[in-house]
Amino acid sequence: MTEDKKTCSVCRKSKPMEQFEPKVRPTGTISYRKTCRSCYQKKRYQNVTQDPYKFLALIFTQLKSSRKKKRPDLKWDITLDDVIDVWDEQEGRCALSGVLMTHAKDGQGKKELNASLDRILPHEGYVVGNIQLVTHRVNIMKHNLSEDMFFWWCKNIIDFKSKN
Template sequence: MTRLYDLVGQTFGRLTVLERSRNEKGLSTWRCQCSCGRITEVETARLRSQYTRSCGCLKADPTEFKRPVGRPPLYNIDNYIGQEFGFWTVIGFSHRDERSRNQHWVCRCRCGAEKPVNSTNLLRGISTKCADCADIESRGAQNAQWKGSAHVPGTYVTSLRHSARERGIEFTITVDDLEAQWVAQEGRCAYTGELLGFPEVMNARGMIRTDFTASVDRRDSAVGYVPGNIQWVHKVVNIMKMDLPETVFIEFCVKVAKGARAANA
């Protein structure tokens, strides 16, 4: 038996329901007034799913024609939020294609990139990662800069390189440089001596999952990511150091430690 809804007085996008219009073949239609003043008739399913949110005037205003990220439509019984498909993690609902009726979900790749992905491509394994990560994987050993090492995941190298580009910082180190520095420091923070880790590498070895604590620091912040100017530190330490010269950073760390001891004495 078809369930009947009373939508009179409710608002869906720019539409306010005035009255029930007709009911043909189990499809209820409602007479609605758009905020622009026009009157239009809309089926129940299109209103409740917010598939139709105006008389058509929204199409001329693309900046507002967006469904809030993270809110799946009411007509959709599938909800993939939180699920992982390869490198992708679904973080919200994007939209439903008007022609194909396919759902598109906002996905975040391991490298941090986000984009809407067709649910069919997710379920069939057609899309498992962002274009950059897919390109890196396809190159493999042909480009050492884009290949992970024993301790450093390729996704981290990708993220570091992209971040340097966006900030206009020189980046000439390779994954081999990062691996060599890691081994030289025995996987410990250059300033605190704490063990560092990457969850991806730990999981691959079957070890207990750890927090993402490793971060690459430039000893001289005036110089880019070049051989001889990098060291591994705890990510919290890197946040504290920011662009300070190493000598200034250490000087203030000593002052903070002395101040803390004096305050607790």
């Protein structure tokens, strides 16, 4: 039995059909994308990386989807425009560290300086006035702490390390 293959229009490699995204036409016939999934994803990442607003749209959509699945009780009352407004107000800088945030996506995992959507008061939902953009690293460090507790921990770490 021979396996059906197709040549990707980008990398020019012959690959199994399952590496090409199927499209169902209105007539019910199935056709396949000309670009393999790997090349398509790379192109998509390049597109997102070049424009911070496209990156914000991607993280907004991904976060909204994951939060609705994991925490359906959590209020989600923001739009992409709200997130873009926050980006513009913060001038692309992390709200807590002042570091210039990046918007790189390459399929190689999370980037420490990438913009990440944070709830100022973790117990409240994603609502206007309770969101800010921080770097991915800062968001991991803050986790579910209030800003006061987060700063308290940071100060104690610095104080302790400066004495030792």
